[in-house]
Amino acid sequence: xxxxxxxxxxxxxxAFILLSQxxxxxxxxxxxxxxxxxxxxxxxxxxxxxxxxxxxxxxILHVGFRTLYAQAHIPDxxxxxxxxxxxGLQLLRNRVAKLTKDTAIIIYxxxxxxxxxxxxxxxYNALHAxxxxxxxxxxxxxxFGDNWVNLGYPVVMGR
Amino acid sequence: MKxxxxxxxxxxxxxAMATLPIATTPSLASDGTLxxxxxxxxxxxxxxxxxxxxxxxxxxxxxxxxxxxxxxxAEIPRFAAWQNTYGAAGLQIVGVSMDDELAPVKRAYDKYHxxxxxxxxxxxxxxxxxxxxxxxxxxxxxxxxxxxxRYQGELDLKQxxxxxxxxxxxxx
Numbered sequence: 608x609x610x611x612x613x614x615x616x617x618x619x620x621x622a623f624i625l626l627s628q629x630x631x632x633x634x635x636x637x638x639x640x641x642x643x644x645x646x647x648x649x650x651x652x653x654x655x656x657x658x659x660x661x662x663x664x665x666x667i668l669h670v671g672f673r674t675l676y677a678q679a680h681i682p683d684x685x686x687x688x689x690x691x692x693x694x695g696l697q698l699l700r701n702r703v704a705k706l707t708k709d710t711a712i713i714i715y716x717x718x719x720x721x722x723x724x725x726x727x728x729x730x731y732n733a734l735h736a737x738x739x740x741x742x743x744x745x746x747x748x749x750x751f752g753d754n755w756v757n758l759g760y761p762v763v764m765g766r
Numbered sequence: 767m768k769x770x771x772x773x774x775x776x777x778x779x780x781x782a783m784a785t786l787p788i789a790t791t792p793s794l795a796s797d798g799t800l801x802x803x804x805x806x807x808x809x810x811x812x813x814x815x816x817x818x819x820x821x822x823x824x825x826x827x828x829x830x831x832x833x834x835x836x837x838x839x840a841e842i843p844r845f846a847a848w849q850n851t852y853g854a855a856g857l858q859i860v861g862v863s864m865d866d867e868l869a870p871v872k873r874a875y876d877k878y879h880x881x882x883x884x885x886x887x888x889x890x891x892x893x894x895x896x897x898x899x900x901x902x903x904x905x906x907x908x909x910x911x912x913x914x915x916r917y918q919g920e921l922d923l924k925q926x927x928x929x930x931x932x933x934x935x936x937x938x
């Protein structure tokens with residue numbers, strides 16, 4: 608009996624915490640650490656792909672925040688939307704709706720330290736759930752500035 | 767065995783150092799002086815004009831943050847406490863939200879009872895500071911408007927508070 612009461616208390620406490628968050632319609636936060644290591648691509652490796660004249664170019668999708676993308680982004684990457692929010696996740700689903708499931712896709716965000724990124728795992732899981740088999744995730748330990756721009760990798764600055 | 771133990775300790779220290787926030791030395795202007803903080807004017811969430819230049823004479827902690835940034839939300843209650851504690855001694859916290867939308871910022875502003883001005887940022891403002899390409903990001907700006915510290919990533923708040931106390935224009 609006591610156990611059930613505790614369960615109910617925990618449920619309402621959890622619901623309260625969720626509802627009191629200041630963000631817009633947020634999807635549940637999924638830690639980036641849940642993405643399998645084999646699915647990660649290092650910045651140096653992606654930079655090499657972009658530099659290579661012969662390597663096939665993947666579709667690169669930015670699944671973070673527009674204000675950050677507008678300041679700097681990877682050349683030819685497309686802004687989709689913040690996948691940590693329901694609306695952004697839907698935009699991602701719409702963007703890939705007509706693609707074949709074996710399309711090579713690289714997703715990235717870099718809004719904040721990897722373990723705190725609200726977008727990247729949500730985007731990865733959505734693409735995985737849709738059946739995409741060639742999805743890679745750009746690993747940025749700290750943020751896009753430190754792990755990409757400041758290392759001199761190709762970038763489009765400004766709006 | 768002993769060697770393995772040392773390696774573990776060294777690896778541990780390296781890992782701990784790698785997770786520390788990055789406090790970089792501010793860049794110098796061509797004449798060797800500290801770089802002046804770019805001025806900007808915005809309307810804050812209370813509808814008042816917010817101009818960075820108007821805080822000359824105060825020590826400014828300029829904090830770029832967003833409601834989607836967990837470490838940012840962890841910091842701002844401390845910033846509000848510092849504004850209370852050190853405001854009379856010349857500290858001014860200024861928040862710039864890099865959220866794409868205003869509504870969640872207003873909710874967070876109310877929820878955290880922020881007692882310092884907060885304005886919406888944008889790409890242009892970010893670019894004027896060399897790019898706000900990851901959060902949290904804070905600048906410490908001296909009473910003459912020069913950048914004396916840049917803090918990227920999760921902050922060591924104790925360390926930052928000590929630095930602030932050492933730079934306050936007046937005794938707290």
